[in-house]
Amino acid sequence: MALEQADVQRAAHLARLGLNEGDAARYVDDLNRILAMVDQLQRLDTTDIAPLSHPLDATQRLRADEVTESDQRDHFQRCAPAVENGLYLVPRVVE
Amino acid sequence: MQWETVIGLEVHVQLATQSKIFSGASTAFGAEPNTQACAVDLGLPGVLPVLNEAAVAMAVQFGLAIHAEIPEVSIFDRKNYFYPDLPKGYQTSQMYHPIVGPGVVEISLDDGDTKRVRVHHAHLEEDAGKSLHEDFHGMTGVDLNRAGTPLLEIVSEPDMRSAKEAAAYLKAIHSIVTYLGISDGNMAEGSMRCDVNVSVRPQGQEAFGTRAEIKNVNSFRFVERAIAFEVERQIELLEDGGEVIQETRLFDPERDETRSMRTKEQANDYRYFPCPDLLPVVLDRAYVDHLRETLPELPADKRARFQNELGLSAYDASVLSATREMADYFEAVKDACGDAKQAANWVQGELSGALNREGLAIQDSPVSARQLGELIGRVIDDTINGKAAKQVFQALWHGEGENADAVIEAKGLKQVTDTAAIDAMIDRVIADSPAQVAQYRDAEPEKRGKMIGYFVGQVMKASRGTANPQQVNALLKEKLDALC
Numbered sequence: 001m002a003l004e005q006a007d008v009q010r011a012a013h014l015a016r017l018g019l020n021e022g023d024a025a026r027y028v029d030d031l032n033r034i035l036a037m038v039d040q041l042q043r044l045d046t047t048d049i050a051p052l053s054h055p056l057d058a059t060q061r062l063r064a065d066e067v068t069e070s071d072q073r074d075h076f077q078r079c080a081p082a083v084e085n086g087l088y089l090v091p092r093v094v095e
Numbered sequence: 096m097q098w099e100t101v102i103g104l105e106v107h108v109q110l111a112t113q114s115k116i117f118s119g120a121s122t123a124f125g126a127e128p129n130t131q132a133c134a135v136d137l138g139l140p141g142v143l144p145v146l147n148e149a150a151v152a153m154a155v156q157f158g159l160a161i162h163a164e165i166p167e168v169s170i171f172d173r174k175n176y177f178y179p180d181l182p183k184g185y186q187t188s189q190m191y192h193p194i195v196g197p198g199v200v201e202i203s204l205d206d207g208d209t210k211r212v213r214v215h216h217a218h219l220e221e222d223a224g225k226s227l228h229e230d231f232h233g234m235t236g237v238d239l240n241r242a243g244t245p246l247l248e249i250v251s252e253p254d255m256r257s258a259k260e261a262a263a264y265l266k267a268i269h270s271i272v273t274y275l276g277i278s279d280g281n282m283a284e285g286s287m288r289c290d291v292n293v294s295v296r297p298q299g300q301e302a303f304g305t306r307a308e309i310k311n312v313n314s315f316r317f318v319e320r321a322i323a324f325e326v327e328r329q330i331e332l333l334e335d336g337g338e339v340i341q342e343t344r345l346f347d348p349e350r351d352e353t354r355s356m357r358t359k360e361q362a363n364d365y366r367y368f369p370c371p372d373l374l375p376v377v378l379d380r381a382y383v384d385h386l387r388e389t390l391p392e393l394p395a396d397k398r399a400r401f402q403n404e405l406g407l408s409a410y411d412a413s414v415l416s417a418t419r420e421m422a423d424y425f426e427a428v429k430d431a432c433g434d435a436k437q438a439a440n441w442v443q444g445e446l447s448g449a450l451n452r453e454g455l456a457i458q459d460s461p462v463s464a465r466q467l468g469e470l471i472g473r474v475i476d477d478t479i480n481g482k483a484a485k486q487v488f489q490a491l492w493h494g495e496g497e498n499a500d501a502v503i504e505a506k507g508l509k510q511v512t513d514t515a516a517i518d519a520m521i522d523r524v525i526a527d528s529p530a531q532v533a534q535y536r537d538a539e540p541e542k543r544g545k546m547i548g549y550f551v552g553q554v555m556k557a558s559r560g561t562a563n564p565q566q567v568n569a570l571l572k573e574k575l576d577a578l579c
Contacts, residue, residue, distance in 0.1 A: 014175070014364055014366065016177055053170045053192075053369040053375055054369065054371065054373075054374050054375060056374060058374050059374050059375055059376065059377040060146050060373055060374040060375060060376045060377070061145065061146075061374075062145075062146050062147070062148035062151060062376075063119070063145045063146065063147060063148060064148060064149075065112045065113050065114050065147050065148060065149030065150075066113065066114060066119060067113055067114045067119055067120070067121045068114070068119030069114075069118060069119045069120040069121070069131075069133040071130040071131070072133065072134075073127075073129045073130050073132070076129075076132070076134070076137060076139075077129070082234065084231055084236065085128065085236070086127055086128035086129050086130070086238075087128050087129065087227065087231070087236030087237055087238055088129065088179075088236070088237040088239070089231055089234040089235070089236055089237070090179040090234060090235050090237055091234060091235070092228070092233055092234055092235050093178070093179055093226060093228075093235050
C-alpha cells in the first residue's frame with residue numbers, strides 16, 4: 001500500500017506537526033520507502049513466533065503502592081507559561 | 096414495528112490505591128490543584144513509569160470475581176490523542192493484551208430473575224486530569240491531580256436488552272468492586288464512570304443496528320434516563336426513514352437528553368502501539384492463586400446463601416446483599432438476635448426508613464447492629480411487644496440509653512404478661528364502657544370479632560402499650576362472651 005500526500009497530511013495533523021507542501025512531498029517518498037521495507041519483512045513466515053512487544057527479554061518490575069512523591073507544584077510551575085490558582089492555563093479548549 | 100434495544104457498557108472504575116498507577120504521587124481526592132501531580136504525571140522529559148503492584152492485584156481480583164481468564168502476559172499500549180488534560184499526548188492503556196480476559200457478571204432483575212452478562216475484557220489504564228472551562232481570561236485551567244490515577248475499564252458484551260438491565264449490570268459491577276474493596280465506587284466523585292453503547296434493531300433481526308456511544312453517564316438513574324431518551328430518538332429516526340450514525344453523544348441530565356458531541360480526534364484514530372517504556376507484565380500462577388484465596392464472599396454468593404441457608408425471599412436477599420456494609424450489618428443483627436427473618440424485616444423496615452429520612456449510610460447508623468439485634472431479641476423473648484420495640488428503637492436512635500434493656504427499664508416498657516394485672520385492666524374497661532358492651536352483646540356473633548378492637552385499644556391504652564396484645568385479645572373475648 002503506497003501512501004499519498006493526503007495520508008501524510010492527515011498523519012501530520014494527528015501528530016500536530018506543521019508541514020509545508022515541499023516537506024509533505026519528501027515525507028511521502030521517505031515513508032513509502034519505509035513501508036516497502038516493512039512489506040519485505042511481511043514476506044517472512046512468522047508462524048509460531050510470538051509477537052515481540054518489547055526488545056528486552058525482561059518483564060515489568062512492580063513497585064509497592066506507597067506515596068513517595070511530595071508536593072513540588074511551585075517548582076514545576078516555574079517553567080509553565082501561565083498559571084493561576086494552582087492551575088496550568090492553556091489556550092481555551094471546549095468540546 | 097417492534098424494536099429491540101441492544102446495550103453494552105464500558106465502566107471505568109478508579110482503583111483504591113494510595114499512589115498512582117505509574118508514579119508515587121498520592122491519589123487522594125480533593126487536594127489543592129496540581130499538588131499531587133509529579134514529574135511522571137506531568138509527562139516531563141526523562142521520566143519513566145513504574146507499575147503499581149496494588150493496581151495489578153486489584154485488576155486480577157476483579158477478574159477472578161467475574162470468573163474471567165487471567166492471561167499470563169499483559170501489555171501496555173499508548174493511545175495517542177492531544178488534549179490539555181493528557182500531558183504526555185497519549186494515554187497509557189491496554190489494547191491488545193488486557194490484564195483480564197472474558198468473564199461473566201450475574202445481574203438480578205426486579206422480578207427476582209437473574210441474567211448473565213458477558214464481560215469482553217477489562218484492562219488497566221491511567222486517568223486523565225481535569226479541564227476547567229470557567230473564566231480564566233479566555234483560557235482553560237488544567238488540574239492534573241487526577242492524571243495517572245489507576246482505572247480499570249470493564250467492557251461488556253452487548254448483552255443487555257433494556258435500560259433496567261443496564262442499570263442492574265452497573266449496580267452489579269458497583270457491588271463487586273466495593274465488596275472487593277478495590278474502589279470506593281463513589282459515582283458523585285467520579286470513582287465510577289460509565290459510557291453506554293446503544294442501538295436498536297427490529298425484533299427478530301440478528302444483525303445489530305448502528306450504535307451511538309453516550310458519555311458522561313454518572314449515576315444509576317442517569318443510565319436509565321439516557322438510554323430511554325436515546326432509544327426513543329433512534330426509533331423515531333428510523334421510523335421516519337432516517338439512519339442512525341455512529342457517533343459519540345453526551346448525556347445532559349438537566350435537559351434529560353443526549354446530544355451529538357464533537358469527537359476529540361477525527362474517526363478515533365488513536366494509533367495504538369506497545370508502550371516502549373513498560374515491559375510485558377507477567378503474572379505467575381502462584382500469584383494469581385494467592386489472590387484467589389484472599390477473595391471475600393461475593394454478592395452473588397452471599398445472595399444465594401441468604402436465600403438458601405437463611406430462608407430469605409429473593410427480594411430480601413438481593414437488597415441485603417447489595418452492599419458489603421448492608422450485608423455485614425444484617426449478619427451482625429442476625430447473629431445478635433438469632434432470627435434471620437426478623438433481622439431482615441427490621442433492617443429493611445425501621446432501620447432503612449430512619450436512615451433514608453436522615454440521609455445516612457448504614458455504616459453511619461446511630462443504632463449499632465448489636466443494639467438492634469438485642470432489641471429484636473427482646474421482642475422474640477416477649478419482654479416487649481412490637482409497638483414498644485419501635486419506641487425503644489427511636490430512643491436508641493436518639494442516643495437515649497446504652498442498649499435495649501436500659502431503655503425498656505427506664506421507660507417502663509416491659510410487657511405485662513401478668514394475667515391478674517391484665518384481668519384487672521379488662522374489668523375496668525368493661526365496667527367503663529356499658530354502651531359498647533351492650534352493642535357487642537346485641538351484635539351477630541360473627542361481627543363481634545371486629546368489635547373487640549375497641550376494647551383491645553382501651554386496654555392497651557390503660558397499660559401504656561405494655562400489655563401483650565395477643566393475651567389481651569384472648570382474655571377479652573373470654574370475658575365479653577361470658578356476658579352474652
